[in-house]
Amino acid sequence: MREITCPLEAIFFILKGKWAPIILWRMRLGNQRLIDLKKDIIGCNEKMLIQHLNNLIEYGLLEKIEYDVYPKHTEYKLTEFGKELIPSLAKFQELGLKYLQKSKLLTDTK
Template sequence: MKIREEYTCPLEIVHDMIKGKWKTIIVFQLKDGSKSLAQLERDITGITQKMLLQHLNELRHWGVVDKINYEGYPLHVEYYLTERGQKMLQAVKIMQEIGIDYLVEHGQTDFLDSKGISYKK
């Protein structure tokens, strides 16, 4: 993860926080509360554990996500959205709505139905 020294506007900082294929999806998956690494891996189709860990670490760096380490064996860690992450989630939900609208407009509701995502008909 490369961190720029200078930005032309604050939006560039946010772009750096969430750029990549998986970060917005990770934020969305944490919308209902904390999840373990295994839960996130199961819930995000196509992501590898290595990529998930990399993106979680980057989101932690930016203060969007944090983790709780529980004592005992086996090791148990849960990730959750910070206050900044909760703000980011609001934007991600809007992005989700835009994606749903697009799919509906283009007659691609089979995908939404297969995922159990509700939409206006």
């Protein structure tokens, strides 16, 4: 792992990439299967999604649960550390919405 010189840098390092914060924001709704995430996160292909999920697991933000049933399925869930990031992401969501509305980049706020 690279040298981190600031605690804020550490958080931005683990949230790097376009999809990591979006995945975590979606995970706030509860456990998710890969198929659900693929359907809800538009523009992220399966390979990229799996890569980000694995990174988020490695950094301790997500946990992978494999159910030994037929048909076998896997779910992802937020760890306690991942849950701690949700209020910060909510603030970013709020600020992003304000920016988009102010700059007229967002026309439908539903």
